[in-house]
Amino acid sequence: MIAGSVALFVLSTAGLAQGVRSLGMGGLVLPGPAASYLNPAYAAFPSLYGSDQGLRLPIGLLGLLRGEANPLRFFYDRAGFASPNGGFDALTFYDQFTHLGEFLINPASSNAFVNPATGYPEINLEYSASGVQLTDYLGRPINLSLSLGQPTGVRSSGALTPAPLFSIPFGLGGGFYGDVGLFAGGFGLGVAPDANLRRAIASGRLDPDTDYALTGSASGQAGISLGFGFATALPSLPIPEFGTANIYVGARGEAFYGLGYFEGSGRAIFRTDGSGLPNQAPQFESTLFYSYPGAGFGFGIRADGGVALESQGIAAGLGVRNLLGLASWSGTQIAVARDGTSTTSSSSRGGPVFAPAFFLNAAARQALEVGEVVYGADLGYDGRFTTHIGGEYILGPGRVRAGLGWEDGLKFGLGAGFSGAGFLADAALTTHQAPIVGGTVFGIALSIGFSF
């Protein structure tokens, strides 16, 4: 099970589902058949703005060969792994491992905490009568809250499964179509102080006989989806002084069979004594729920709908996923109490019937004196807001792209591509926010494709 989970985690964090062309435009998703997962009306929509066709390469694996990002050194070079000079850096490893689809140029590093006076990273913890402080060498508070990935458990998202890693569509005629896909995602890791600890950090004060806890949580799910949809063009609508608008509508139903689901959380609890000192060893409590075929059962069904308009090369669409849904996972729950006693029981997880996700996007294509340009914007909500704006300049087989986006932080993309006869290649320079230490991390993504 663990090996399977790791494989799915790698697949999903590789972000191979998101194309390099899109990354080059800051993450923008353009209207078209490739976006029919987000808006079923696009299944009947013409491919006006091109699409991502190449296979994204997991070049982040190269980044894991760096000494500070390579955990395997623990097994063959333990002294080097633990060496204060050039040894392993957990933060660098984490950043690269969760971005296997990119080679990170400046991965997050604990070097951000280096004290120039001593030459090594320092984290300071100070107890006094007025409380506890966790700071860097300059006395700046270190943020204990961090979250990575986007946890989408069934309890919040219901039957809205993560975007498929790949999906194989097949036409059924008369506007009907089907698709079979594999999804793995909803992976999230989070660490957050509880209310007491948050207050203690803010006020710098610890109260006597009080629990202070740091909570870590993780989630993920995987399964096989079977979709069945219908999309069609409605009669054209004349718009005075503009022309005619083509209208597309679509609906899609999806059922999934669960391959795996887990939700885990752990709490490290520090209890203060009568004088307000945290002078006891921390205690731990944790809960893990898991389900996979043979040790549980997961299934779900949901309905999506969408509409799109196109006129004179300008298009816009609105898709709503999970208008109605039903999902359930049954499996095993292991709870470990503070005193170390462990309880294993059968348990199940379900979610809300109505937990819709919205996706609105628009684009235009315009011929220039030399070449042409495609540009657009999108806005999405699936428990969090995302937005992107970007464009592509096309000259013969060459492509140049740029864009900006917001996905839990600002990101931008620059890209270039070649689309020749039988061969296409794309490259993108993309960014994300470094976990824990903050700042912008740059990464390079590549994809190649062949057409016959």
Next chain:
Amino acid sequence: MKKLLAISLVALVLAGCSAATRYNVAVNIASLIPEAQRSQSFGSTTQNLVFPTSGSGGFLVPLPALEIVEGGRISGTVRLTNTGNTNFTGSYAVRMAPPGDTDISDNQGGDFSLDATSFDLAPGATQDLPINIQISPTVNANALQLIQRQNGFRMALRINVNSTGGSVTLSAARVSVTARPFAAIK
């Protein structure tokens, strides 16, 4: 399972940790001792004073045993005031002891002295004496071993007083240790 989850959680918390990262853990001892136990006035006397004055066991510093401690520092300030009509003389030293030792200045049960320094104050004078003791594998190694191997340790300031009147105040006291988590990997 419990161990695995605990390790995972700690690994997350230490996600900002590399093989070079040092954690500096400091305890502001003076702030944790009531002011009345950090100060004492006296008339004509020759005696040993122990701070905090609450008992003979000193102050229990609540640090868990950490094999990964590389070193540390004890720092502070002792304020002496001579209100007598002769010179106020004596010496002061930091005492350390294992957590179970209830008399920190009898040289039994594991207690020991660090850095004894003598002083001599003229009548009417006030002086701040510094405490600045380094702890490393080569300097005050007995103190490092105590910190590494015991769950908490006791500390006190002992002053040998020879005076015709005055006061002693422990105005600042701090202990800090530097630990490198990756040092646990051998």
